[in-house]
Amino acid sequence: MGSIQQQIKPHSRQQLSILGSTGSIGVSTLDVVARHPDRYQVYALTAHTQVQKLALQCEQFRPEVAVVGTAQAAVELQILLREKKITTQVTYGPEALCQVASASACDTVMAAIVGAAGLASSLAAAQAGKKVLLANKEALVMSGQLFINAIVENGATLLPIDSEHNAIFQCLPRDYQRQPDRHGVRKIVLTASGGPFLQRDVESLTKVTPEEAVAHPNWVMGRKISVDSATMMNKGLEVIEAHWLFATPAEQIEVVIHPQSVIHSMVSYADGSVLAQLGNPDMRTPIAYGLAYPERIDSGVAPLDLTKIARLNFEAPDFKRFPCLALAFDALKMGRSAPTILNASNEVAVQAFLDRKIGFRMIDQIIARTLDRVPVTEIQDLATILEQDRAAREVAEAIITS
Ligand code: NAD
Ligand code: MG
Numbered sequence: 001m002g003s004i005q006q007q008i009k010p011h012s013r014q015q016l017s018i019l020g021s022t023g024s025i026g027v028s029t030l031d032v033v034a035r036h037p038d039r040y041q042v043y044a045l046t047a048h049t050q051v052q053k054l055a056l057q058c059e060q061f062r063p064e065v066a067v068v069g070t071a072q073a074a075v076e077l078q079i080l081l082r083e084k085k086i087t088t089q090v091t092y093g094p095e096a097l098c099q100v101a102s103a104s105a106c107d108t109v110m111a112a113i114v115g116a117a118g119l120a121s122s123l124a125a126a127q128a129g130k131k132v133l134l135a136n137k138e139a140l141v142m143s144g145q146l147f148i149n150a151i152v153e154n155g156a157t158l159l160p161i162d163s164e165h166n167a168i169f170q171c172l173p174r175d176y177q178r179q180p181d182r183h184g185v186r187k188i189v190l191t192a193s194g195g196p197f198l199q200r201d202v203e204s205l206t207k208v209t210p211e212e213a214v215a216h217p218n219w220v221m222g223r224k225i226s227v228d229s230a231t232m233m234n235k236g237l238e239v240i241e242a243h244w245l246f247a248t249p250a251e252q253i254e255v256v257i258h259p260q261s262v263i264h265s266m267v268s269y270a271d272g273s274v275l276a277q278l279g280n281p282d283m284r285t286p287i288a289y290g291l292a293y294p295e296r297i298d299s300g301v302a303p304l305d306l307t308k309i310a311r312l313n314f315e316a317p318d319f320k321r322f323p324c325l326a327l328a329f330d331a332l333k334m335g336r337s338a339p340t341i342l343n344a345s346n347e348v349a350v351q352a353f354l355d356r357k358i359g360f361r362m363i364d365q366i367i368a369r370t371l372d373r374v375p376v377t378e379i380q381d382l383a384t385i386l387e388q389d390r391a392a393r394e395v396a397e398a399i400i401t402s
Helices: 024-034 051-061 071-083 094-102 115-127 137-143 145-153 163-171 202-207 210-214 223-231 233-246 284-292 323-334 338-354 362-373 382-401
Strands: 014-019 040-046 065-068 089-092 108-111 131-134 157-160 185-192 253-257 263-269 274-278
Touching: 014 024, 014 094, 014 115, 024 040, 024 051, 024 108, 024 284, 040 051, 040 094, 051 065, 051 071, 065 071, 065 094, 071 089, 089 094, 094 115, 108 115, 108 284, 115 131, 115 137, 115 145, 115 338, 115 382, 131 137, 131 284, 137 145, 137 233, 137 338, 137 382, 145 157, 145 233, 157 163, 157 233, 157 284, 163 185, 163 233, 163 263, 163 274, 163 284, 185 233, 210 223, 210 338, 223 233, 223 338, 223 362, 233 253, 233 323, 233 338, 323 338, 323 362, 338 362, 338 382, 362 382
Parallel strands: 014 040, 014 108, 040 065, 065 089, 108 131, 131 157, 185 253
Antiparallel strands: 185 263, 263 274
C-alpha cells in the first residue's frame, strides 16, 4: 500500500515518535526499542495523563520532546524532569501531538493512542510522509479512504501493527499494492480468540462487570480494546481495518474463532493455498516486524513451542452472541460515514460500561440505535469525519442518559 516497498536504510538510526508511549502498545514498543539502541533513537514520547510513568520513560530514553494532554500535566512533568536534570522539552495538547508526528527530525511514528483521539496525529504522520506503524485501528476505521490517500499521496509507508493485519501483511507478496485480484487472493481470514465470554451462558451476559470484561484470556491490553474484545467489536473494527489496508470487500473477509491465538491470521489464495503467520500472542512480534521491516530483529518474544500447544481449534463466530461483529460488517457494507458512526458510538458505549452507567449488553444496542438515527454522509475531508464523530457521540450519549 502506498509506497510500502520503499526501502528503509538498514543501519541508520531511526528516529521514533511514540504516540501513546505509556499504554500497552507504547510500553511494548519501548521494550523492543531498548533491545536495539544501535538501530533506534526516541525523538518523542507522548502520554495523556500518566505523568509519572512518562517521566520514567524520559529518564530511560531521553527523548527530545515529551507531550502530555494538558497544561497542568505539562507543569507536573517539567518539575519531575527538572529534578532529574533531564532536558527533554515538554509540550501539551492535540496540536503538539501532530507536531511530533510530522517533525522533520522524526522518521517513524508509532501511532498507539487509543480511539478517535489518535486520528489527527496519525493522519499528520501520513501527510508528512513518515513510516507509520499503525496500532490505532480506530483512526483508520474512522477515516478510511482519506487515510489511505494521505499515505499514497505523500509517499508515506503504512505498516499494520494490529497482530492480525501484521500477520496478513506477512502472508501477502511484497508487491501486493492493495490488489487482491492481481495476486489471486480469495479471502482474508481474521482469527479471533472469542474473548472472555466465548463459552459463557448468553443470558448471563447482561450481568458481567467491567473487571470480567477486561480479563482477556490470551492478551494483556488497554481497557478499551479489552472490552472491544469481549463484545467482539474489536474484530468488527479489524474487519473494516482489513478492508482499507488490503482493499478486500466485506465478502472477502472472514472471521474465524481460534481460542489459542497462535495463528494470528491467514490469507486464502485462488489455488487453494492458505498462508498463515503463527507465534506466541505477544505484541512485541508485530511491533518488531514493523520497526525493522523489511528486516527481522529480536523482539524478546519466546519461540513458539507447538508440542506444548498441542491443539489449534477453530469455529465459526456466533453473531447472536456477538451482535457487535454483525454491526461492524453492516457498517462496512453501508460504507461512507457508517464506520465513523459505528466507531464513535462504540467508544461512548464502552466508556459508559466501564463507568458502570450501562450494562454489557447495552453496548451493542446503543451502537445499533445510533447507526439508525445518524444519517450516513459522504466523507470528503477531516471536517466531515469529525462532524460525523461528534453527531454520533451526541446521539449515543442521549440514548445512555434517556
Ligand atoms: P492503552 O489504553 O493501554 O494506551 C493508550 C495510550 O493512549 C496511552 O499512552 C494514553 O496516554 C494515550 N491516550 C489516551 N487518550 C488520549 C488522548 N485523548 N489524547 C492523547 N493520548 C491519549 O491502549 P492500548 O491497548 O495500548 O491500545 C492502543 C491502540 O492500539 C488502540 O487503538 C488499540 O486498538 C490498538 N491495539 C492494541 C493492542 C494491544 O495489544 N494492546 C493490539 C492491537 C491494537
Ligand atoms: Mg488485533
